[in-house]
Amino acid sequence: MISCSEDYVAMGVSMTRGVLLAIVCFVPIVVSYNHIFWAVLRMTATEGQAKAFSICLPQLTVVVAFFSTWTFAYLKPLSDSPSTLDLLASVLYTVVPPSLKPLIYSLKNKDMKSALWRS
Template identity: 55%
Template structure:
């Protein structure tokens, strides 16, 4: 197996399942296209939500019980019926998120099938150590974000909303660099030395 470190989470499939084709399938042009598509989708989604949210009249004050402006919390302050437009955008965002999640799951099924065919135990361990932490972070993000946006109002409370929003907005970006840096052997040795 060719020892190629994946540059992003989208190219793990090719790095593990088609390692000899990695350079031709994922050249710099393909990486730029993937990054541009991700950025464009995120910016479009944010612009739609921002424009819709700022057009809502607020009649229940302007103080939120959060540390940042969450759309469901802002909708609670609205006194107009135009919040249905924002709910439509949330459904659109959930559909996009579910589509991405299905794509990730299908990719990882293919990755795990390819990894299980690797003859050496060390090769399988290396591939799983790359994939499993990423899958755990993505699962944490998707499950807590879906819970935050799709939970019934009857179980909503300010403290629960705050904890859930921290779990999907702060923890995954904070944990990702830690996961990838712990794959560095020098850092592992330094942490072991520090602990002992």
């Protein structure tokens, strides 16, 4: 017979809470991006579609990076002592997505693009 110790209960509650929070946060984002993609695909001008996708896809990349590191950081089994992998996940979760947004917007700047292509 498997005993239900406090560790397993705490882990189960933590995992359940994490999964529910992920669903509550992630599903509306997926639904909204789905609406955006279908609206873009209904556009008649291919230039407009390309511009819309060039705006949406980097943003979607940031969202995926955020949720994948969040999922790893919060839905992995609890450990007694933090490991290097825990530290790396928390740094990726807190540093990478916020720093990607300015990078994305600066790469959309025409002057920045031309400077990158010249070097």
